[in-house]
Amino acid sequence: MLRTRILVPAIGQIATFTDFGWVGSRADAVAGLPYTGPVASVGVGVRWIPIPFARAVGRLDVAMGVYPERRVDVSLGGQQFF
Numbered sequence: 001m002l003r004t005r006i007l008v009p010a011i012g013q014i015a016t017f018t019d020f021g022w023v024g025s026r027a028d029a030v031a032g033l034p035y036t037g038p039v040a041s042v043g044v045g046v047r048w049i050p051i052p053f054a055r056a057v058g059r060l061d062v063a064m065g066v067y068p069e070r071r072v073d074v075s076l077g078g079q080q081f082f
Helices: none
Strands: 002-004 010-023 037-050 056-067 072-080
Touching: none
Parallel strands: none
Antiparallel strands: 002 010, 010 037, 037 056, 056 072
């Protein structure tokens, strides 16, 4: 965690994560191939929380599938908590 002064005073965070699960069935999936079985991924995320707006956060996450396929996914988002 670090404090920044880009545009407004803010707190920056970097997080790593892992995700494991089981897909019951993807036979009728909108995207991807039909698949049933284990899935695993790893990733890193950067979050920017402006101090004057403590209930808001901007984030950028990059994740890579490890099993059954190696694919990279980038997610950019913002949230406002009430």
